[in-house]
Amino acid sequence: MGFVDRISPQLASVACQAALLCPSFEIAGQTLRHHGVELGVSAITLNGTDRSDGRVVLVCIDGGRLRERKAKRGRRVAGLKRQGYHTDWREPTQIVIQFFNADGSKCDDFLPIYDATMGDIDQVFTLIEKYLRQLDVTKAENVVFCADGARRYWTRTDPLAKKLWIAVHFEVIDYTHAKQNLAPIIEKLPKSMASRQIEKIRFVR
Incomplete structure (x- = not known):
């Protein structure tokens, strides 16, 4: 019948x-219930492979640049x-979230999550928290936070790890x-x- 993880192609x-x-996963769930399909938000947003069980979760954070067009007054x-x-x-x-195997190779069954926000740093970490909760990150082998040296990131990663009950996490400057x-x-x-130190940097890369 083509079922994958107990889900039929039609249901998927x-x-x-x-x-x-x-407009939201909550409304999607309500719409499905009107048609007799009982699916919660977690079931809609995740499939069987989108779990962090025994994997290394990499969370990358970085700032970008864009021009916002605003009409002149008058x-x-x-x-x-x-x-x-x-x-x-x-x-x-x-924000980029990826899964890796214990040997450092990328997980082929999980596509990276890409997202961005114009909100402040607290909104950024609220968004990260939402994704990590959906991925059931407590079951991950470990979580690696990667960003530049800005303090606004590193003062929040440890509290977030504790809030999500992450057993092991690392903080790495890109x-x-x-x-x-x-x-x-x-x-x-x-x-x-x-010259020797420069060679070491090249080797680490």
Whole structure:
């Protein structure tokens, strides 16, 4: 019959359509119940492979850049067909969540989660918490948080790990930002020593 994890293709199709067409997973669940399909939010958002059981969960956080178009105030200048606008730079926070096997290889049965928000740092971690709860992260082998050196990240990762009852977690500065901060230090070392340290950085990568 083509069942996968006790789910028929038709049920999976209906649930996916509801999740895509409805404004939230909660409303998707309500819509399905009206049609006699009893599925909770966790069942709609996850499939059998989207679990962290025995896996390494990598959570990457980084800032991006985008221009937000805002119309200028006041009347439109005579002779112009369109209202002018400003395009100030803004910084969204981007999130990537991936699964890895114990040997460090990527899990082929789990597609990375990509998301971003224009909210403040508290909203960022609220979003991360939501995803990790859905992934049942308490069953993970460990969780690795990776970001740049900004304190706003690292003052929140440990409290989040405790809140989610994560047994083991690591905090890692990403390679690019670590290299940027190590380079000025290496430049102050004697040339013979500096060359050896540069080779070590290349090897670690």
